[in-house]
Amino acid sequence: MSSSVMEARLLEKEGDEEVYEVFIGPQHPASGHMRLIVRLEGDVIVGVDPDIGWVHRTMEKLAESKEALKAIPLLERMTIIDSQNVTIGYVRALEKLLGVEPPPRARYLRTLLSEINRIASHLYGMGLAGIFVNHSTMFMWCFGDREVWIQLAEELTGARLTHSYSVPGGVRRDLPQGFKEKALKAIRYMEKRLDEYHRIFFDNPQVRARYEGVGVLKPHEARRLGVVGPNLRASGVRYDARLLGDYGVYDELEFEIPVREEGDAMSRLLLRGDEIRQSMNIIRQVLDKIPEGPILAEKYLRLIPPKLREPALKEGRIKFPGIFANLKLPKGEAVARAEMGHGEIFYHVTSDGSKKPYRVRVVTPSFRNVILFRYLPPGHRFMDLPAIYGSLDYFPPEADR
């Protein structure tokens, strides 16, 4: 498709009196923290203008006004449901600047939490996709079962959502006692539940009717629009930032990147289910293969006084070395990409040699997917808009930053 055709679908048409404008949001049952200005001709959508920024918190500016480490809990709040994956990119960028690598056990633990978060994030997305067609059972089930994974994450990190787990050089907590058994139980439970999801939701003829063939995104369109995450892979493009081997231990594990060819809303939903299965597969392997060893890089570990370090390590946690309060970033810049539940997150950290990063650029997956609100709905019926929205797993606070 030529870019002019693509543009014609992306851009606003003004001054057409035949068009009926409906403002969905920002106070609307299904708008989330955003506004969609929908232009209708009869029942058919001719244009959607996603008006975002209602929960903009100037994350990039705040991050450059704080010491490097302090930005981790801050950036976490872009996507609070997926907080490990959203910060791992930033932590990797810092590690590249500081020239420190996490020890193997820490990399395994990061992968573990990443996948737990990914499952929770996908369940969140699937639940919202349910409520967007008023399927309240799917919504409640997903949110109820998400609790299992949140509980797992809590037992690992000490917080339900805001884990702040990865720090430059490693992670903050070691595996607790009996974690493996709990995780395996959770996995077996989830596998059964996924079958139930199929029976009541994915295979439900009513749901199929609403999602199948709606909002079709072709592979070349997905590439050109820079769509990320499950929305990209549901269009048949096999790309996942985990394949880059930049973080975690994904290059040491065997797993598949699920891809679907249809590119419609239903395949985007089903793909999330496939990814949950793959994530559980990864968790199983991580728990089997995890090596013994330190969870923080030697460079920082030896800065902690032994009197303090040993009892803490026995408890499965680390103490921060005092230097963490004033971590000096060497001059330079670093790029990092990581795969979140919603898609690829991009970080570019520039440092001028002071304690605070000079510039933190973050492009979140939802921000890159906003363009689909322009691109997909035209030509669909008004009632398809929630179905498309639901299938995109769009998270407004993440896009607004």
Added chain:
Amino acid sequence: MNTGSRLERLEKGLRDIGLEPVKAPGVLRVDAQPESLVPAARLAVEHGYDHLASVEGIDWPSEGVIEVIYHAESYDEDLRGTLLEIRVKVPRDEPRLPSLIEVWPNALFLERETWDLMGVVFEGHPELRRLLMPPDWDGPPPLRKDFKVKTEGVFVNVE
């Protein structure tokens, strides 16, 4: 023409239009001029970098410039490990660049955001409207260095 990997061909092509690509870990860095930006971008698209991952502005008040950085990305297996980074410097008091929306359609929101938060004008962009900031915002672009964030000290004095 068909020798070497696509990345090497792209490097060669960039050299042919007078740019100096530099290899860094995971990044192919190019310093461009505002005039050479569009040709470089077109070349990138031809060689598989078919969308942008980021458009970024960095304010350097000491040099009096704003540096605009484009990170182009590809989903193809041979190119996905390397980002193409095109850096352009524009004067801080008159930051103007041609819009790349015709080359990379997904620059639509990325450029609009950079205009919104950094005040860089992308000529030819069809809708430079407020995106993240409130529509009636008229202060300085918040990501410029002269927009200060209030910080607090560590100590509090009590009586």
Added chain:
Amino acid sequence: MFRGKVRRHVEAIATGLKYLVKPNRITVYYPEEAIVLSERYRGMIHYDWDKCISCGLCAMICPADAMKMYRKKGEKKARPGINYQRCIFCGYCVDICPTNALSFTRVHDVAFEKLDEMLYPPEKFTSEWRSPAEERGARRLRVVFDEERGLKHVPEQ
């Protein structure tokens, strides 16, 4: 095609009926019952007056500007105080404390009537935390992972 549709309708309704007969509830009747939080839960922070060496690292690393060093007029040593309006429970202060003067409690469900009450200067910071639900005699429940039910809440012995 048509028969498949009918079968899937029936399956969906049957699944619904199955859960209607045998529900899988995860509700905890708070405040009559309260969950015992996990071992390493990052709850309200407790401050040990005697262990503190006034190094100020906790205030320096606090990402939310919640922790401040309170300096009394005439005194040399400053001591940390916390503002729970701002605290985000990241636990950085506890992790960096070189003498373990700061520690987590497993209490999170406290409520304040006034904003001022959330301000904890050093003297107040040493106070003990009690869960209000447990003070009212809530049954303590432990979370157990279960293959059939996901999470089960069983009374703690």
Added chain:
Amino acid sequence: MGLVSSLVRLVLSPQFFGPIVFPGLVTVLAVLLSIIWVERKIAARVQMRVGPLYILRPLGGAIQMLADGLRFFFQEFIVPETVDRVPFLLAPVVAMSFAMLPFAFVPLAPNFKPYTVPYSMPAFLGLNTVIPLTVLAMAWGSNNKFSIQGGIREAYMTIAYEAVLFISAYSMALLYHTLDFAEMVEAQKVPGILLNPISALVFFIAMIMSAGKLPFDIVEGEQEIVAGPFTEYSGIAFGLTMGIGYVQLYGFTLAFTLMYLSGWEPLVAPLYSIYPALGGILLFVKAYLLLVFIVFLRAVYGRYRLDQALRIGWRTLFPLAIVSVFLSIALGVIGVV
């Protein structure tokens, strides 16, 4: 003394007792209060939750809806400045009235007809067709984009279900050789649902569409149009608009029971001999169970799209309704009934 006894006689006369006490007004209110609680409890049970609980906890929050209803009364009823006041204020009241009127045509037991007319079935269905018009009036009067969208949807939905509802009901009339509910019940040696299951299925789906319950709550369409025609309503008027669908549905389940589930048969003779209307208890129980099943569907389905509902109405239900007519004629020719 004479006054009291004449009052008692008035209350116990079918003309009063039917529409006002049972199965009419008073029972409708009781059904309304209980079924919404039942719906919420059922949905909660399926959905890993508990549902309303704390109001009258020993009974699991059974009077939750009473509390909600009271709240509606004391909530401010905001009339926006931009509305067309007459239709805006009048339509909910008219709608509720017309939702209540059909109960005058529901017989409860042999020889207990509130309103004696040989055409009680068409009269019943006919009165229900007024409600979509009042919904249109609400939509128009609200002067709100979401409301007007909802009104248009209501108009479309009426086209989708009304014809098939009537045709499937008339097929049963053809089968029983009568247009009167009471005579229909007497004609059912075997429950009508076994004689003509196609007609029963069509009527069942069409009545869900008519009442706007899931999977056809397209008119309210929360995710697109907030509450459709009812967006601008608040306070007790919103309570009325919310109740209409349930009242309608309750009426339809009574009609369904009369036509397909052999009504009050087998008659509970001891109760009938005390007072004839009490013989209708089995009719009520059957209807209520049907109602419970319909509200349970909320836990299984989401919402169909408008064009899909229209397609179901015209492409699937309409041919089926025609088939059911021929089936009834065939059965009538054979002389099953």
